[in-house]
Amino acid sequence: MTDIETRIEQIAQVIGQFDDAQVPRNIRTSSKEAVEQWLLNKNKEMDLRLGMTASIMDEIFNDSNLPIHFGPMCLQVQTVLETLLNEVRGS
Structure with a gap:
């Protein structure tokens, strides 16, 4: 791996x-859905997997019903996904 x-x-x-x-x-x-259909779906291109997962996490973060203590975790995941996406695109 x-x-x-x-x-x-x-x-x-x-x-x-x-x-x-x-x-x-x-x-x-x-x-x-973000995890099962995108992030861990090896049938899709890596940049698409990371980008779509980041997009879904952005939608989750912007949902007014998200409990406040889950917000920082959501932002951390988005940051890591974007960093990985930049690594994948750079290689």
Whole structure:
């Protein structure tokens, strides 16, 4: 497993923390979709996987129903995804 794939697995685990009873169902569904349909989907190009996951995380962050203590985690995930995306595009 490459370094990028290892980091993607770690990001998926962090996003998995959104599967919490305190988080509204629509946000849990979106975060699960981000991981299953995009981030961990090896049938898609890496930059598309990272970009779409970052986009979904942006939508989640901007959702007014997101519990306030999940906001910083959402921003951290977005930052890491964008860093990885820049690495992938640069190589």
